[in-house]
Amino acid sequence: MGALLAVRGRLLLVHRSPTRAWAPSSWDVPGGHVEPGELETHALIRELREELAIEVDPGHVSLTARLRGPNFEMAYFLVSSWRGEPCNAAQEEHDELAWVTEGQLDGLVFADPAALDIIRRGFSEGGASK
Secondary structure, rough: EEEEEEOOOOOEEEEEEEOOOOOOOOOEEOOOOOOOOOOOOHHHHHHHHHHOEEEEHHOOOOEEEEEOOOOOOEEEEEEOOOOOOOOOOOOOOEEEEEOOOHHHHHHOEEOHHHHHHHHHHHHHHOOOOO
16 A cells, blocks of 8 residues: 655655665655555554654545556555654665655656556645645
C-alpha cells in the first residue's frame, strides 16, 4: 500500500535505493506491505513510522484508489494529517525524499508508471491538506 502525503501543493515521494530488487533507482510513494492478519490502515501507519518517522492517526487516513495487476493489488491512501517531520528513516530502502509539485512528475521515473494517475490525484485530493 502507498501513502499520498500532500502539503501546500507538494506531494512527498521517496526514491528507491539502487540496491532494491524491484524497481531500483525509481520514485514511488512511501508505503509497503501488509503483514498477515494486519489491517491495511494499520500497515500503512506502521510503514510510515518505519520509513518516515511520522505518526499518523487512523482517522486521518482514507482509501483513495486501488491499482490491480495480474499478481498484485496496491491500495493508495490519502493521509491528511500527521505528527513529526518526514525524514528518511529507512535508508536501506530509499536514498532520497522529495516534496514535488505536480509539474515535476513528468520528468521522473516511477517504480510503477501505472500509478502515475493515482499519484496525480493526490494533488487534487490532498492539495494543501496540512
